[in-house]
Amino acid sequence: MSLAEQDDALIRAALEGSARAWDQLVRRHETQVYNFSLRLTGNPTDALDLMQEVFLGVYRNLHRFRGDAQFSTWLFRIAHNKAIDMGRRRPQCMSLDSVLDEAGDQVETRWQQLDDAPEQDPQAMLDERQRNALIQAQMGALPLEQRLVVELKVFQSLTFEEIAELQDISANTAKTRFYTALRRLKALMEQDHGM
Amino acid sequence: MACERTATLVADYFDTALGAQQRQALQEHTQQCADCALALEQARHTHAQLLRWQPQSVPAWSRVPLPAVQEPPRRLRWTWWQWAPLAVSCMLALAVVLNVQVSTGVQGLSIRFGAAPSVDMAQLEARLAAFDAQQQAALQTLTQTLMQQQSNDNARLMEAMIDGVIEQLGDSTARSLEQVIAYFESQREQDLQLLQASYQQLADSDYATIRSVEQLAMLVQGGQP
Ligand SMILES: [Zn+2]
Numbered sequence: 092m093s094l095a096e097q098d099d100a101l102i103r104a105a106l107e108g109s110a111r112a113w114d115q116l117v118r119r120h121e122t123q124v125y126n127f128s129l130r131l132t133g134n135p136t137d138a139l140d141l142m143q144e145v146f147l148g149v150y151r152n153l154h155r156f157r158g159d160a161q162f163s164t165w166l167f168r169i170a171h172n173k174a175i176d177m178g179r180r181r182p183q184c185m186s187l188d189s190v191l192d193e194a195g196d197q198v199e200t201r202w203q204q205l206d207d208a209p210e211q212d213p214q215a216m217l218d219e220r221q222r223n224a225l226i227q228a229q230m231g232a233l234p235l236e237q238r239l240v241v242e243l244k245v246f247q248s249l250t251f252e253e254i255a256e257l258q259d260i261s262a263n264t265a266k267t268r269f270y271t272a273l274r275r276l277k278a279l280m281e282q283d284h285g286m
Numbered sequence: 287m288a289c290e291r292t293a294t295l296v297a298d299y300f301d302t303a304l305g306a307q308q309r310q311a312l313q314e315h316t317q318q319c320a321d322c323a324l325a326l327e328q329a330r331h332t333h334a335q336l337l338r339w340q341p342q343s344v345p346a347w348s349r350v351p352l353p354a355v356q357e358p359p360r361r362l363r364w365t366w367w368q369w370a371p372l373a374v375s376c377m378l379a380l381a382v383v384l385n386v387q388v389s390t391g392v393q394g395l396s397i398r399f400g401a402a403p404s405v406d407m408a409q410l411e412a413r414l415a416a417f418d419a420q421q422q423a424a425l426q427t428l429t430q431t432l433m434q435q436q437s438n439d440n441a442r443l444m445e446a447m448i449d450g451v452i453e454q455l456g457d458s459t460a461r462s463l464e465q466v467i468a469y470f471e472s473q474r475e476q477d478l479q480l481l482q483a484s485y486q487q488l489a490d491s492d493y494a495t496i497r498s499v500e501q502l503a504m505l506v507q508g509g510q511p
Binding site: 114117121122126135139143146219223226245246248250251265266267269270271273276277 | 297300301328331332336337339341344345
């Protein structure tokens with residue numbers, strides 16, 4: 092049974108009232124949704140909130156899932172909309188400031204240490220948490236719509252057609268948005284010591 | 287960027303939906319266009335940097351909403367009192383067929399079968415009225431008792447489920463516990479309302495049956511309904 096077929100089986104069981112099936116379905120996708128939320132909000136507290144919102148949305152709309160798309164694609168459709176909702180309701184937790192507050196200090200310290208030891212590979216010197224913090228900070232510098240395009244394209248592998256439909260724009264606009272975001276990220280990465 | 291195709295070309299490069307032919311055309315263009323070649327190279331680098339993200343594991347959370355997606359419809363148990371109105375109806379009908387005469391006199395209660403010179407309609411009316419009142423009182427008491435019992439059952443069920451949930455969560459926060467309680471409270475409220483409505487409906491419909499048999503009895507005995 093493929094992953095998608097396993098999802099379908101779990102969804103059917105969950106709709107028939109199996110709490111276990113629902114629990115399994117959530118566990119299969121929560122890491123992906125949590126990391127999506129973490130990159131978008133920039134901090135674990137808001138990420139957890141957003142993830143809960145997403146699964147609540149999935150739960151409420153599960154009976155509408157038709158199986159014509161993959162469950163994960165459908166799931167990220169909901170995730171996209173919940174992220175937009177959250178950005179409207181709580182703009183502060185989707186802004187660059189909250190990301191920089193958390194990530195900025197530790198990364199700054201790290202870069203100073205690296206400047207003192209220039210012979211070492213800066214990228215290799217960054218530990219997992221610092222690298223993530225940097226990516227969060229760079230993503231956080233993008234307007235939410237651009238951040239979402241990057242997220243859905245780079246990390247969730249949605250097509251531009253799918254992204255365009257989500258953001259209610261043409262596929263060409265989605266492509267331009269993606270390209271603009273990449274260029275902005277490149278500038279930010281160069282600013283952050285040639286990452 | 288001087289080339290107007292750059293944005294679309296770079297985006298297309300990362301599009302999994304791009305066909306083989308389009309990818310071929312894309313590569314051919316990049317070989318001839320320095321702008322696009324450079325932009326693509328930079329975009330690939332940025333893309334690769336983003337993918338260095340290290341997936342984080344999900345912290346403990348309560349996986350709301352909690353189970354109990356849909357409960358199977360509650361089946362009403364048939365108890366003696368639900369059959370009682372039907373039994374009474376049958377007895378009344380039988381009484382009509384056998385032409386039973388019930389009368390109270392100085393000798394006390396007496397029952398006669400077969401035709402009788404006269405039917406004491408006033409007495410029958412009074413008996414039926416008394417029976418009505420009795421039935422209503424009995425139904426009310428029973429409905430209340432049953433609802434009380436139902437509510438106790440729900441409370442016990444709720445306790446058991448909350449215990450289960452706490453056990454499962456382990457480090458459950460006060461907030462998630464509150465959500466659980468609120469959820470079950472609302473479920474219980476709905477159940478009670480539903481139950482109350484169905485008991486009332488049942489009582490009403492059986493009561494209507496008694497009334498119609500009563501009318502039938504009067505017609506057969508020649509009285510006015
Ligand atoms: Zn070009």
